[in-house]
Amino acid sequence: MILFRFKRFVSFLLALLFSGGMLISDSVTLIPAEAEETNEYIVRVGMYVDTTTDCRMFSSKTYSADGFVIGYSDGEHFVGSFTIPNDTIYILPQVNANFDASTEKCVEGEGNVGSYSLFVSKHSTFTQASFKAKTIGGFVAIVSGGFEVRKNAACSASEVGSGRVVSPKENGLTILDANGNILLTFENTAKKFALKGKNGVTEFPMIHRSGNINTFGYWGFFEYGISDGLLSMVNCIGLEDYTKCIMANEIGVNFSVETRKAFSILARTQPLGRKHKKDGFDVCCNSACCQVYQGLKRMGEENNEIVDSTRGMICTFEGSPITVLYHGSNGGASCSSVAAWGGDEVPYLKSVFLDEEGESDLWELSFTKEEFAEYIASRSKITGLSGDALSMTVLEKDPYGSDYITVLSLTDDEGNYIELRNSEFIRSACGFKSGNFTVEYSTDMPVVTADGSVKTQRVTGMLTADGFKPFSGFDDVYATADGKTVVAPDRITIKGIGSGHGVGFAALGSEKLANDGYSHKYILEFFFEGTKLSRLY
Numbered sequence: 231m232i233l234f235r236f237k238r239f240v241s242f243l244l245a246l247l248f249s250g251g252m253l254i255s256d257s258v259t260l261i262p263a264e265a266e267e268t269n270e271y272i273v274r275v276g277m278y279v280d281t282t283t284d285c286r287m288f289s290s291k292t293y294s295a296d297g298f299v300i301g302y303s304d305g306e307h308f309v310g311s312f313t314i315p316n317d318t319i320y321i322l323p324q325v326n327a328n329f330d331a332s333t334e335k336c337v338e339g340e341g342n343v344g345s346y347s348l349f350v351s352k353h354s355t356f357t358q359a360s361f362k363a364k365t366i367g368g369f370v371a372i373v374s375g376g377f378e379v380r381k382n383a384a385c386s387a388s389e390v391g392s393g394r395v396v397s398p399k400e401n402g403l404t405i406l407d408a409n410g411n412i413l414l415t416f417e418n419t420a421k422k423f424a425l426k427g428k429n430g431v432t433e434f435p436m437i438h439r440s441g442n443i444n445t446f447g448y449w450g451f452f453e454y455g456i457s458d459g460l461l462s463m464v465n466c467i468g469l470e471d472y473t474k475c476i477m478a479n480e481i482g483v484n485f486s487v488e489t490r491k492a493f494s495i496l497a498r499t500q501p502l503g504r505k506h507k508k509d510g511f512d513v514c515c516n517s518a519c520c521q522v523y524q525g526l527k528r529m530g531e532e533n534n535e536i537v538d539s540t541r542g543m544i545c546t547f548e549g550s551p552i553t554v555l556y557h558g559s560n561g562g563a564s565c566s567s568v569a570a571w572g573g574d575e576v577p578y579l580k581s582v583f584l585d586e587e588g589e590s591d592l593w594e595l596s597f598t599k600e601e602f603a604e605y606i607a608s609r610s611k612i613t614g615l616s617g618d619a620l621s622m623t624v625l626e627k628d629p630y631g632s633d634y635i636t637v638l639s640l641t642d643d644e645g646n647y648i649e650l651r652n653s654e655f656i657r658s659a660c661g662f663k664s665g666n667f668t669v670e671y672s673t674d675m676p677v678v679t680a681d682g683s684v685k686t687q688r689v690t691g692m693l694t695a696d697g698f699k700p701f702s703g704f705d706d707v708y709a710t711a712d713g714k715t716v717v718a719p720d721r722i723t724i725k726g727i728g729s730g731h732g733v734g735f736a737a738l739g740s741e742k743l744a745n746d747g748y749s750h751k752y753i754l755e756f757f758f759e760g761t762k763l764s765r766l767y
């Protein structure tokens with residue numbers, strides 16, 4: 231059980247980062263600098279970087295109705311130092327602090343904040359520095375080993391005036407009030423800046439590079455860092471609260487209680503795999519990579535009670551949390567992890583069969599010859615074809631018995647032949663809903679009818695090395711002189727089943743079992759063979 235940091239019941243005797251105790255102004259209140267204790271695993275959610283999409287931010291405009299507690303993070307715990315009454319603040323990388331409030335973006339050159347400043351004095355306590363800063367209209371810079379007072383922030387060294395000019399620090403942060411005035415800068419390289427809403431909820435519009443903005447409220451606290459001049463945020467939140475956030479957005483309230491209980495256990499288990507350990511957090515907020523994490527959005531009492539009812543329960547294999555994988559539906563046979571991604575066999579991620587799920591999630595795509603060639607040409611992950619794509623052929627399927635495709639070949643009219651491998655690569659390369667499908671060709675052909683006459687009819691079949699081969703029932707199709715029927719059928723149809731990667735837990739399959747009276751425990755042990763439920767706390 232090496233993973234479980236929660237077992238370290240930490241009691242911190244921390245040196246006070248901000249010593250002193252008197253109230254220095256109406257706007258800043260010092261609070262004791264002690265780590266909040268918890269016996270719960272603290273999940274670190276990367277709010278900006280993940281391996282599939284880049285959503286780092288220029289800056290974070292952050293709200294909390296009753297103001298903020300400012301402090302630092304020791305990685306798991308929040309250490310509060312003082313509070314500020316501002317309900318809106320901006321946090322941005324100091325190197326880019328040439329901030330344009332009208333666009334809410336850091337801009338090169340002109341701006342109204344500035345990353346350069348003039349050194350005024352150094353102090354050993356925040357109280358002294360803050361008092362001095364207030365007196366001279368400057369601001370406090372929290373630096374390693376103390377506090378500096380600065381003034382005359384500007385966008386270039388020449389603009390700050392004469393004296394000791396302080397250049398922006400690569401890993402420094404600038405914190406502004408709603409009007410774009412500097413509240414403080416954080417340049418203490420030994421600590422990680424952190425904050426949380428005083429009322430427990432921190433809200434911000436995430437401004438992605440794409441320009442998309444999502445505003446959600448979050449529990450827990452936020453730890454900030456810099457990566458390539460952009461802002462990174464890690465939301466540190468208790469495992470139970472995290473699970474409630476995931477439930478709200480991943481499964482909703484329309485599934486049965488047993489399916490949702492089973493799902494809550496998986497949602498709680500997933501971050502324990504620490505997929506993003508190398509990135510400095512446990513999980514990201516991206517659905518394709520980890521789980522959909524949108525804070526308090528859609529949160530409801532009904533699912534929170536489900537999470538409370540499975541509190542501390544996780545799914546384990548030989549004592550360790552399993553690698554959690556779930557999907558919508560698979561048509562009755564789940565895909566093995568080997569078929570989906572290759573690699574070594576995972577004992578609890580082999581195919582399981584549940585005929586009852588049935589053909590509940592069918593999908594179909596149909597193309598003319600020309601449309602097919604155009605579609606394949608548009609798929610950037612399909613490489614090695616130079617001409618118009620002609621055919622797509624299923625060569626191999628999941629060695630564990632499901633219908634997920636492990637080898638798919640494609641040809642073009644210039645004689646190229648390529649193979650795509652692993653059902654998840656095939657799914658994403660082709661842009662299909664699942665990697666579980668058949669390929670069917672059809673064309674209009676002369677057919678002999680019962681009364682001996684001949685008429686043109688649409689005939690479906692396969693494309694083989696010998697040309698188009700009609701499916702049975704079309705034995706009376708006219709063949710060409712060399713025994714082949716038609717070399718290039720005019721329509722290609724992909725008929726698929728299921729949605730998602732097909733590995734592990736299937737929501738529709740679970741629902742079938744739940745409706746048949748099976749418990750969440752049975753459901754999880756069904757989808758993840760050889761695993762069991764364990765209690766964390």
Ligand SMILES: [Zn+2]
Pocket residue numbers: 280281505506513514515516519520521
């Ligand atoms: Zn992720």
